[in-house]
Amino acid sequence: MTYTRRISSKGGITIPQRLRHEAGLMPGMVVDLTLTLSGPHSISRGITINQHMDTCPRCGSTEDVLVARGITACRKCLREMLEALDEMEGDNG
Ligand SMILES: [Zn+2]
Known part of the structure; x- marks a missing residue:
């Protein structure tokens, strides 16, 4: 499932509740943000969010x-x- 959200002027984004629940993310939890590049010329750029170890x-x-x-x-x-x-x-x- 893909969710579309607009990034705020301060760089903030709200992760949909269902996605947070399914990913096991809860308020106050610390996450790691990682830049991801894919494609032959890194055409596709994105960020993955993972629970901090x-x-x-x-x-x-x-x-x-x-x-x-x-x-x-x-x-x-x-x-x-x-x-x-x-x-x-x-x-x-
Ligand atoms: Zn605890």
Whole structure:
């Protein structure tokens, strides 16, 4: 699907909600912008937007992000998830 948007005078652009959702992009998240050139004489120019590698997918923080066992999250979110797990296990046990 292709979306057409006009770039503002300040260089801003709004990424459609559906596209953000499908790309897993959320407010506050840090992204990498990369210039892309394709075609025999780089006729086609564009920009790709990718989630910054060390970004917590839960809160969008780029600080204190840990990666282990295929899980990426910031320390704060990991603590909150562990506390939530403790509460759930406490309720069941
Ligand atoms: Zn987080």
